[in-house]
Amino acid sequence: MGDAELLQGPLNAVHTEFGATFAPFGGWSMPVSYAGTVAEHNATRTSVGLFDVSHLGKALVKGPGAKDFVNSALTNDLDKVGPGKAQYTLCCVDNGGVLDDIIAYYVSEDEIFLVPNAANTAAVVAKLQAAAPDGITVTNQHREYAVLAVQGPRSAEVVGALGLPTDMEYMAFADAEFEGIPVRVCRTGYTGEHGYELLPPWDRAERVFRALQAQGAELAGLGARDTLRTEMGYPLHGQDLSLDISPLEARVGWAIGWGKDAFWGKDALTAQKSAGVKRTLLGLKAVGRGVLRAHLTVKRGDDVVGETTSGTFSPTLKVGIALALLDSAAGLKPGDRVEVDVRGRSLECEVVRPPFVDVRTK
Structure with missing residues (x-):
């Protein structure tokens, strides 16, 4: 473009x-x-x-039963909050992949305001519009x-x-x-x-x-x-969450209302929860000098054990940090050491559980 x-x-x-x-x-x-x-x-x-x-999207779901409709579609449970509260939630597809992560504003039983990501707004609105029952409107308000x-x-x-x-x-x-x-x-x-x-x-x-x-x-x-x-270890859709990276893999399963009767992707995510994920999003902190980026190979010894999804230099810690999908079979846990291939150079990193920075004590 x-x-x-x-x-x-x-x-x-x-x-x-x-x-x-x-x-x-x-x-x-x-x-x-x-x-x-x-x-x-x-x-x-x-x-x-x-x-x-x-650039963030905005969409309005309005009409009798708007809250119940949104609750039957998105993962989190709006019944756990109420009017005047916002909630982090996910719009998933049938296989459990994430079409987008969204902030839902609970205005009233008949009005839910959504803030999706910029590039996904049209797709989220179209999916909601296609599923909305009579009497409920879903309006794209991106530029309002x-x-x-x-x-x-x-x-x-x-x-x-x-x-x-x-x-x-x-x-x-x-x-x-x-x-x-x-x-x-x-x-x-x-x-x-x-x-x-x-x-x-x-x-x-x-x-x-x-x-x-x-x-x-x-x-x-x-x-x-x-x-x-x-x-903070917050996922970015398109990198750390995607149609190919499920909420459970990205460690945002807390945004799923498992007790609800229905939400998009529930069957696939329930099966994945039961079987266990094959990879998990964890943090990597460089031990030596080097800046981590996305799509770098993570190894332990001669074995490839994952790939970075986001990476940057941490101005607070003054070291390279990354989020990475690590193979569950490798059994990696916080404190373990791995190597990341940075342009042909092996950079030693420590596995950590985000957040990298504790804002309460920094």
């Missing part, structure tokens, strides 16, 4: 104004960094970072709302300075206003830090974005978002 074909968010001109570098991601032109990925990463861990993630993530120890201070609510539980949300602009505020994020995701209307997002920056939030791009989420 050429640059001319890439979709643009509502704030691309603003990002250009502040000197962002751009790269394609999920079919969108995304700001990668402003002052440098390491600086933006560290600002988020120590103070507060501001991310424009408006922006998504601004305010993440870090000072995030409540910055969001609160705009008169927006901050005193809420993790995964709770509230609808509010800033200078007459409706904003949905949710205590969620992809960094592991205390943070919020704000959803203003697409065409009024700039005013909110500039107000947050004026309160001292450091602009941060896709590069820092990736290093931050990798340090």
Whole structure:
């Protein structure tokens, strides 16, 4: 896809104004960094970072019984939460593979708002539309709302300075206003830090974005978002979760409501749970110098025991880290050593169970 074909968010001109570098991601032109990925990463861990993630999808499921319909389709159990809460969930296919991972906002029994990944929004909406019973509508609202993530120890201070609510539980949300602009505020994020995701209307997002920056939030791009989420071991769909990597393999089985009567992929996932997975997503931390990337071969001695799915340099730990699918038959556990083939050079790594960074004690 050429640059001319890439979709643009509502704030691309603003990002250009502040000197962002751009790269394609999920079919969108995304700001990668402003002052440098390491600086933006560290600002988020120590103070507060501001991310424009408006490329994320948005979809509305509405009508009598909307909650029950979504609950019969997606993996997690909405009956465990209630109105005003958000929930991490998965849209699976018949073989147990993951079409997408999604945040579901429980607005009411008759209204569920979904935030899928950018590249998968159309597919998720189409699958839900095809299954929706009479009276329930599924609407693609991709360009109706922006998504601004305010993440870090000072995030409540910055969001609160705009008169927006901050005193809420993790995964709770509230609808509010800033200078007459409706904003949905949710205590969620992809960094592991205390943070919020704000959803203003697409065409009024700039005013909110500039107000947050004026309160001292450091602009941060896709590069820092990736290093931050990798340090936490959060999976990225298309790399650590996919149609070929099941929730159980990716260690997100906690997002499955096993007691529900039905959800897409239940039979296959139940069988896999009973049989046990043949590979598991774990972390690798470089012992020596070297940067880990995706799709590198992992060996123990002469035996190939897995492959990396995500990899980066950890600005917090100052070492290379990766997520990797490791063969269950190898019996690897945290503390074991393996070797990763990095461009023909063997890099010794320690197997760890993510997160790599404990944000409570760092």
